[in-house]
Amino acid sequence: MVPPHARAGAIFLRYVRVTFSRLNQSAVPMTPATTPFAERLLACGAEIARTGAELAARGWTPATSSNFSMRIDDKLVAVTISGRDKGALTVSDVMAVDLDGHALDPALHPSAETALHLQIYRREPDAGAVLHTHSHNQTVASRLFASKGVVALHGWELQKAVTGYTTHDSELDVPVFPNSQDMRDIEGRVDAWRDAGKPLYAYLIDGHGLYTWGRSMAEARRHLEALEFLLACELDLIRLGGNP
Amino acid sequence: MVPPHARAGAIFLRYVRVTFSRLNQSAVPMTPATTPFAERLLACGAEIARTGAELAARGWTPATSSNFSMRIDDKLVAVTISGRDKGALTVSDVMAVDLDGHALDPALHPSAETALHLQIYRREPDAGAVLHTHSHNQTVASRLFASKGVVALHGWELQKAVTGYTTHDSELDVPVFPNSQDMRDIEGRVDAWRDAGKPLYAYLIDGHGLYTWGRSMAEARRHLEALEFLLACELDLIRLGGNP
Amino acid sequence: MVPPHARAGAIFLRYVRVTFSRLNQSAVPMTPATTPFAERLLACGAEIARTGAELAARGWTPATSSNFSMRIDDKLVAVTISGRDKGALTVSDVMAVDLDGHALDPALHPSAETALHLQIYRREPDAGAVLHTHSHNQTVASRLFASKGVVALHGWELQKAVTGYTTHDSELDVPVFPNSQDMRDIEGRVDAWRDAGKPLYAYLIDGHGLYTWGRSMAEARRHLEALEFLLACELDLIRLGGNP
């Protein structure tokens, strides 16, 4: 199912990775790639590394948690390898998988959570980038709203930062799904929500953080930044005894 | 109503913008401007970009929210173009409008919120700079005090940082107006407050953040910094069960 | 009462200040001073500027609030000039006064709060540096404990960071005095506390922040850092419903 030229490109990239793994992200060379696929994978890796450094600096990726991905083409996705420090990523910390989760480079193994990224790329044709983060506010909100199953945001001007929302006078629902070490359980919850016809731009997992996405990395980041802000405000209104 | 030399200067600046749009703010050249107006617009753009970078670093402009402006002369105002990342502004992200909101460069369209900036410049002859930010504390305070319609600050030494206040033993009222996607609704609330003879140095919009201003950008920033601090303290006293 | 050579040094320094006022603190030259007094004043100015930059970066000096000082010799004190941005101080933002508050350079006027610094240098022979800051936690704690008149700290290991304390099993009292725009009112409260024989290492002013001091700037900063930490912990225990 994986096109042969893509697999060749992935194997080639392993050598690129070995060569450049000690360089920091700003020195990532874009020229030596031999195929458009390899060039695109390197470009995705560089953008993911830059994003990781900025999100880690805000404290949203504690203790090697979180993972990030970008769509390479209609069959392949670039995703961070599990367990790396998200504040110090290089292109060698990003791998390519197909939409069924098979690694293109046989020497690399994707993390279990990659399945949730791939589900989003399969279900949402427009999704170009997925961000899974683990900030304090996201994690606390997920616990506090777990029994209700949703954080219902309304009345906030910044809801307009989520694509498709044009007024504060709307309701933006962020579902909270139970956590599981078996990704198929979480995938089932996501499918059920979508199959019920409900819009979905982001979701929380109980005790585990947030998934959000966008057509581009810039849009995914804007969604992430807006949702982090809105969850923080929502929590604070509760601390203050207000009626959010 | 717009003087011809100003419009010529604005058209000229479009070319300057294209040329320099990729330079970072510290490299903004001040020399090639051909008219005093163009020089002044470039200077305002540079000061707004520098301010934006500093306010964004504090987290007060999440997800491309917020906007900033400065008075160019008695007829014209420099204002940020909508939707840009406020932490990475350059002079090419600032446009000129007259006091009725007409863009000098016909290729640019001001954001809806520009109307609130212009209302301030029309009503307050001394206003030289306006800052609209969207910090956590401003947004949460606006929701919590929306039903009361005002945050009444008293007893804080830092009230003296707002021009005209000389003692903590005074009352500094920050009104909270309802949010609307039609700026004329908000303009009407501002006019009504001022027409009732009440002093006005800043206002909150429910769920939407703060507007404040000053004779210079330095004074507007001092007002913003003081009000952010005072709102944060006021909220915390409530969390702590104190009587603010 | 001011020795003539000191006044001559101060006048000389005005010219040094004009010359170097645009240099940043790291470029402050220590060589051109003509007297030991001028050298010492420049050294104090550089240390105060460095301290100001670090405290401002923590957000403890909002909106040009706060002031800092160091003892120059047995008759003179170096103190920040009022109204400057404490994060961007240079030696030209520091002036010399005698213990009665007379400026050595007749062109400069000390701020009203200088009186509280001088009272400390007169009463505490060991005091070598005084820091007045205006952090969120200091200001909120001062309001919350104003009616009680004191924050009584006990059970915290970090009390040992205050000189003279050797165990967490002690009580460190930080009095809270009412605010006033007449410094003599506050001076009277400080005198009364000390005249009652109570130890004093720091005090809060209601709605106005903290004063603390030490034999050196390093000790004053350690006291400040410890007290900020302890006040923050004390407030948080209250938010959490604990019994501090």
Next chain:
Amino acid sequence: MVPPHARAGAIFLRYVRVTFSRLNQSAVPMTPATTPFAERLLACGAEIARTGAELAARGWTPATSSNFSMRIDDKLVAVTISGRDKGALTVSDVMAVDLDGHALDPALHPSAETALHLQIYRREPDAGAVLHTHSHNQTVASRLFASKGVVALHGWELQKAVTGYTTHDSELDVPVFPNSQDMRDIEGRVDAWRDAGKPLYAYLIDGHGLYTWGRSMAEARRHLEALEFLLACELDLIRLGGNP
């Protein structure tokens, strides 16, 4: 009990320290050491200094509190000297002691808290690095849970960042021991907990902060970062009225 070559290496290092004590950590030379022991001590010192700078930047080591150590070999440990600013450590701020607490360089005296580090190295054969920090959340949690004697963490995905935990559906107990100025009291509490057969990855001391460890400095830091995050979440759920 201390091998002679190690003592010689330690004395040698005193001269290295004097020579290099003014260099910042990035300039620490690794070459002039004369023995493998001295090389290892210098390497530990450099890693501890780097770690200290990063933890201090997060505000987890206020007012010269906190201390850090690494195992040099089966008999010796490198540990920070008491009272230094943990954000500005160099190799000259790290000393070598044997597992009974005797300093190799007779001119240096270890701090009292070194005893708690050594107890961990004696009891846990795998421990390669120990971090004692003093963050706001650690200190507040220690006070709030002191009477209960333990913070019982469960339901958090990030528990998996602690070695040995593979699911959020587990319980991670962090005991809270009473504070004492006599380290033997605290050692006794730790021994009793371990002798009762309970696992131990970290502990809090009431009003005093956290001890945690790992096989390497990287693992110790991951544990520290995860526990800081989890304690912060646990506290916030309480503030929000949730049932953690």
